[in-house]
Amino acid sequence: MTTVELPPATPEPAQVPVLSRYWSDAESWTLPNYLRQNGYQGLRAALRQAPDDVIETVKASGLRGRGGAGFPVGTKWSFIPQGSAPGGDRPHYLVVNADESEPGTCKDMPLMLASPHMLVEGVIIAAYAIRARHAFIYVRGEVASVISRLRTAVAEAYDANLLGANIFGSGFDLDLVVHAGAGAYICGEETALLDSLEGRRGQPRLRPPFPAVAGLYASPTVVNNVESIASVPSIMRNGVDWFRSMGTEKSPGFTMYSLSGHVTHPGQYEAPLGITLRELLERAGGIRAGHTLKFWTPGGSSTPIFTAEHLDVPLDYEGVGAAGSMLGTKAIQLFDETTCIVRAVLRWTEFYAHESCGKCTPCREGTYWLVQLLKRLEAGGGTPADLDTLSEVTGNIVGKSFCALGDGAGSPIISSLKYFRDEYLAHFATDDHPGGCPLDPSRSTVYADKGVRP
Structure with missing residues (x-):
């Protein structure tokens, strides 16, 4: 093992791209190439500061979580109890949520494929800030290529003394594990992810206590999204003003x-x-x-x-x-315009019904009945009263389920009825229409299962 020598840092423009700037470079994922891209300069800058100062820098930057909720990253880190505070003497953990499962979401996987060291560097900085000595990257199990690329990057970091004992001679030690999940959407919910990481069935936990107090192994834990952590090194390299020069006042970067x-x-x-x-x-x-x-x-x-x-x-x-x-x-x-809104919402709802963990009744039973109602409406066998029932069942799920999966299942239904109620009504049988989708299925890619292409 040899401690890596960093080349001199080069100035970076306050403009995009930042995360994806080097994705098209040959072998952008290797450590030597990442070092030429100002790699690990942010870590060196962070290790020259006290952990609390790193947290304050990230708070001042206004970086918000990129996993969905948009909660300020630095504020989340500051919730970790220190010293004599309750839980302050227990080990701290950092967990990166790389279980990218939301339909349509496909940003974290290419980031980890093209620039895994950017994530690894962010992990080390974040772990240093929250005083964690163990970190985990929880990756969706189906993406074998991503897992392999990450594990190779972690091995490179260990060989270069960027992970392990006495990183950069700072006295800070960190071990990082890349953990493959089993492919359950619910494990994108942070507490279900923690249960899965502990070897249990992935199901959401009752909160409080929150992970910052009792997370992994009942110890203080920070769970952040891949993009959130990967954004930290550039902030530490270039400063708060650089980051805030992009984006908006309340959503910078x-x-x-x-x-x-x-x-x-x-x-x-x-x-x-x-x-x-x-x-x-x-x-x-x-x-x-x-x-x-x-x-x-x-x-x-x-x-x-x-x-x-x-x-x-x-x-x-x-x-x-x-x-x-x-x-x-x-x-x-x-x-x-070729897409049937009812069919699209049905497809999404079938996904949520399939991925419901079954822990709470509103979601387990409600998503099932939403699928049955939408199938009948899509096939043209419904009545206007079914739309009222659809709204009622959705209302019994949203805000009443154990986690946000129930809210997510209801969002497309509520909003589609708001904007496209007439299209739902157009599915009903009339004297001039036998019932069913009024759109030509041969023109829509939503009907790809019928072997039809526009």
């Missing part, structure tokens, strides 16, 4: 927007927070040729949908919230 669906060039688009979908579509080539935007999700299928009327909503936490949805994971799923 940069982030990854995942565009998928009926868009000309789907993919990851890194941009400052506050950009609009109209601007993102200009970069992505617009909606596929010959079609128009009908509806879209700003943060994955668990967020209330938007329509073409929302093209100019600022895509930051405040702007999206004020417009009636949530920024979530910035998973922007785009659907054109």
